[in-house]
Amino acid sequence: MNQLAEFFNKLLDSSDWPPRWHCGKWTEFHGWFYIVSDLLIWSAYFTIPLIILRYTSRKTNARFLRLYFLFAAFILACGSTHFLDAVAFWFPAYRLSALVRFITGLISWITVFHLIKILPTAFSLKSSSEFEAEIEQRKKAEKEILLLNETLEQRILDRTEALLISEKKYRDLFEKNPMPIWVLRLPSLNFIAVNEAAIISYGYSRDEFLTMTAPDIQLQEDTEHLLDLNPQQNPVRLNTITWKHRKKDGVAIYSEVDEHEIFFEGGPALMVLSNIITDRIKAQEELKKTVKEISDYKYALDESSIVAVTNQQGIISYANPNFCKISKYTKEELIGQDHRIINSGYHSKEYIRNIWLTIANGKIWRGELKNKAKDGTAYWVDTTIVPFLDDHNKPYQYVAIRADITQRKHAEDEIKHLNEELEMRVKERTEELESFSYSISHDLREPLRAVDGYASILEEDYGGVLNDEGKRILGEVQDNAKRMGILIDELLAFSRLGRKEIDRSVIDMNELSQLAIKEINQTTSHRAEIKFGQLIPVMADQALLKQVMINLISNAIKYSNNSINPFIEIKSARENNELVYSITDNGVGFEMEFAHKLFGVFQRLHSVEEFPGTGVGLAIVQRIIHKHKGKIWALSEPEKGATFYFTLPV
Amino acid sequence: MENLQLEILLVEDSKNDAELTIRAFNKKNLSNNILHLKDGASAINFLFGKGAFLNRDIGNKPKVILLDLKMPKVDGLEFLKKVKGNEFTKSIPVVVLSSSKENRDIEEAYSIGANSYVVKPVDFIGFTNAIVGIGTYWIQLNQPPLT
Numbered sequence: 176m177n178q179l180a181e182f183f184n185k186l187l188d189s190s191d192w193p194p195r196w197h198c199g200k201w202t203e204f205h206g207w208f209y210i211v212s213d214l215l216i217w218s219a220y221f222t223i224p225l226i227i228l229r230y231t232s233r234k235t236n237a238r239f240l241r242l243y244f245l246f247a248a249f250i251l252a253c254g255s256t257h258f259l260d261a262v263a264f265w266f267p268a269y270r271l272s273a274l275v276r277f278i279t280g281l282i283s284w285i286t287v288f289h290l291i292k293i294l295p296t297a298f299s300l301k302s303s304s305e306f307e308a309e310i311e312q313r314k315k316a317e318k319e320i321l322l323l324n325e326t327l328e329q330r331i332l333d334r335t336e337a338l339l340i341s342e343k344k345y346r347d348l349f350e351k352n353p354m355p356i357w358v359l360r361l362p363s364l365n366f367i368a369v370n371e372a373a374i375i376s377y378g379y380s381r382d383e384f385l386t387m388t389a390p391d392i393q394l395q396e397d398t399e400h401l402l403d404l405n406p407q408q409n410p411v412r413l414n415t416i417t418w419k420h421r422k423k424d425g426v427a428i429y430s431e432v433d434e435h436e437i438f439f440e441g442g443p444a445l446m447v448l449s450n451i452i453t454d455r456i457k458a459q460e461e462l463k464k465t466v467k468e469i470s471d472y473k474y475a476l477d478e479s480s481i482v483a484v485t486n487q488q489g490i491i492s493y494a495n496p497n498f499c500k501i502s503k504y505t506k507e508e509l510i511g512q513d514h515r516i517i518n519s520g521y522h523s524k525e526y527i528r529n530i531w532l533t534i535a536n537g538k539i540w541r542g543e544l545k546n547k548a549k550d551g552t553a554y555w556v557d558t559t560i561v562p563f564l565d566d567h568n569k570p571y572q573y574v575a576i577r578a579d580i581t582q583r584k585h586a587e588d589e590i591k592h593l594n595e596e597l598e599m600r601v602k603e604r605t606e607e608l609e610s611f612s613y614s615i616s617h618d619l620r621e622p623l624r625a626v627d628g629y630a631s632i633l634e635e636d637y638g639g640v641l642n643d644e645g646k647r648i649l650g651e652v653q654d655n656a657k658r659m660g661i662l663i664d665e666l667l668a669f670s671r672l673g674r675k676e677i678d679r680s681v682i683d684m685n686e687l688s689q690l691a692i693k694e695i696n697q698t699t700s701h702r703a704e705i706k707f708g709q710l711i712p713v714m715a716d717q718a719l720l721k722q723v724m725i726n727l728i729s730n731a732i733k734y735s736n737n738s739i740n741p742f743i744e745i746k747s748a749r750e751n752n753e754l755v756y757s758i759t760d761n762g763v764g765f766e767m768e769f770a771h772k773l774f775g776v777f778q779r780l781h782s783v784e785e786f787p788g789t790g791v792g793l794a795i796v797q798r799i800i801h802k803h804k805g806k807i808w809a810l811s812e813p814e815k816g817a818t819f820y821f822t823l824p825v
Numbered sequence: 826m827e828n829l830q831l832e833i834l835l836v837e838d839s840k841n842d843a844e845l846t847i848r849a850f851n852k853k854n855l856s857n858n859i860l861h862l863k864d865g866a867s868a869i870n871f872l873f874g875k876g877a878f879l880n881r882d883i884g885n886k887p888k889v890i891l892l893d894l895k896m897p898k899v900d901g902l903e904f905l906k907k908v909k910g911n912e913f914t915k916s917i918p919v920v921v922l923s924s925s926k927e928n929r930d931i932e933e934a935y936s937i938g939a940n941s942y943v944v945k946p947v948d949f950i951g952f953t954n955a956i957v958g959i960g961t962y963w964i965q966l967n968q969p970p971l972t
Contacts, residue, residue, distance in 0.1 A: 617894075617924040621842060623947045624842065624946075624952060627948050628841065629841075653949070656947065656948070660947030660948065663947075667926070
């Protein structure tokens with residue numbers, strides 16, 4: 176124990192040993208070589224722990240940290256022994272040296288133990304090549320993962336897009352659905368979604384809808400009635416209810432509503448499909464009105480007419496009371512029969528066949544039929560048979576509407592009978608008249624000829640014994656006989672006109688006027704200047720119209736013959752659908768108050784002494800013009816000439 | 826009279842017309858051999874030698890027959906029919922002299938075979954001229970066949 180105490184007491188005491196330089200034989204070189212080598216080891220052994228400390232202070236997460244410190248302490252301790260060896264050349268503190276060596280030995284063994292302890296761990300540590308290989312592998316794996324990631328992301332993108340498309344598709348099914356659709360939150364009945372059709376149909380904006388509840392668009396009046404109206408009509412759609420909705424502008428609309436409970440946006444909801452049937456309801460109302468109107472018409476028709484309906488084969492399927500009344504059959508007796516039951520046999524087979532031909536071709540037949548009632552009496556009906564056509568325009572039934580015209584028929588028969596009688600009488604009269612005309616032409620001429628003849632013989636044979644007065648009186652006898660002859664001729668001509676048929680052809684009025692003038696000039700000498708321009712041609716009876724021109728022109732000549740320069744002008748003009756011809760003279764004219772007498776037979780405005788004539792000429796002219804459906808008139812003033820106008824249809 | 830060639834047979838019921846006609850012929854010296862009969866019946870008898878003319882030489886035919894239409898018993902058209910319907914008499918020219926201007930009469934006369942139709946003018950001068958015209962033509966100008 177004393178030694179141990181002495182050891183530590185004299186730890187730094189070097190007095191027991193000479194400095195190394197003096198222990199043994201050290202050459203200068205050998206000693207310094209030793210000292211320098213020990214100092215090099217020491218300095219290196221002191222630097223290494225510094226580097227280790229620096230390393231560990233920076234690399235705090237390095238593994239085996241304790242080992243680093245042990246190495247640092249171990250190297251530092253080793254260094255210290257070398258330092259003390261070098262110092263021993265001058266300061267031989269071998270006790271301190273021994274202690275340092277002991278500590279070094281101690282630290283060295285601790286390090287050994289620690290090394291042994293972590294050896295298995297150290298074995299498990301990889302070498303750098305192993306690390307590189309592993310890193311390489313890692314990198315490869317990373318790359319693969321990256322690739323996988325990319326594919327995955329693309330797939331996610333694709334999926335997302337598909338989802339978006341699908342979502343849009345279904346959203347469109349809702350949004351673009353032509354039927355108004357909305358979703359109501361249950362139980363509040365708030366609108367939580369509406370489609371465009373609903374917005375358009377109801378007039379509320381989307382934002383307005385979303386602040387409203389279902390009752391806001393309902394009109395309660397009529398609803399019950401509508402509830403009654405529908406279910407039977409639509410037995411298939413039992414959920415369907417017809418509501419009367421109110422649009423934003425206040426207009427009421429009918430909506431047939433389908434409701435389905437759904438789960439929507441996290442809660443129970445009601446999807447509502449609104450089928451707006453306002454038009455249909457209105458059409459139904461219109462139809463009801465039309466049906467009523469038609470039944471009113473039918474009532475009116477039944478009241479006023481005799482009505483029967485037959486099928487295509489002519490079998491009576493309906494007969495109204497008027498039909499029964501006139502035919503004296505009961506409804507039961509008529510229905511199932513064809514119209515032969517009332518056939519009177521009066522009409523020809525051809526006539527009846529024509530009726531069927533007409534109506535079977537889908538055309539309306541109108542006519543009069545004589546039918547036979549049950550008791551055998553005949554009655555007449557004015558009949559209209561209307562075929563009712565199917566989609567192929569083929570008649571599927573006929574409606575016969577009749578009116579009783581028996582009375583009228585009787586009246587017509589009466590009239591016909593009277594007409595026949597009248598015609599016969601006219602014929603008789605005409606024959607009488609003709610034989611009268613014949614008598615005139617034959618029998619009246621003969622005595623006239625005798626009067627004139629014997630007067631002439633008297634003049635010839637006994638002229639010598641007659642004085643002048645006797646001769647004058649004889650002359651008067653002859654003149655009157657001749658005048659009578661002319662009168663008879665003209666009267667006959669006038670009466671012949673009544674029977675004559677008009678034979679129309681196109682007439683050149685210039686040529687005709689020339690002919691007339693030529694004919695006049697053959698029998699009459701005059702000094703009148705007759706002028707006419709381009710006259711319009713006309714359709715008329717040539718011979719008769721020539722007579723008209725002869726009579727009018729010779730009249731004009733006669734009545735202007737006393738003028739200083741007798742002048743006659745013939746003109747024509749077209750007015751509307753008529754041609755107007757005029758003959759103007761500058762003769763004596765007449766007073767218009769007597770104009771109405773101009774065209775009467777034997778009516779004259781001048782004496783025979785003034786102007787010879789019979790008073791038949793203008794009557795003939797008027798008769799001819801009237802026969803042509805034309806008009807004739809005259810305008811004049813005394814001493815200022817006269818103009819005669821006549822028109823002829825174009 | 827029987828021996829003379831008969832020139833004109835006048836069939837006319839009117840005494841006045843007949844007288845005026847004959848006077849006109851005589852005045853112009855156209856014929857001095859005119860026979861006037863007052864109706865169609867006796868004219869037929871004359872032509873065919875019957876009745877009052879039983880023993881007449883029927884070969885002695887007139888150069889022309891002047892025929893009135895309106896006559897008692899057998900009228901002008903009937904007479905014409907008989908004359909023109911018989912081979913023996915149909916070549917004798919018949920001139921209808923009538924007061925009638927009716928076309929109906931004119932047409933019928935021609936259709937039966939009248940050789941001419943003249944309407945008798947009412948006035949004497951016209952009448953005389955007509956008769957003279959007829960005489961000149963049928964007696965002096967016209968050449969009938971030799972029996």
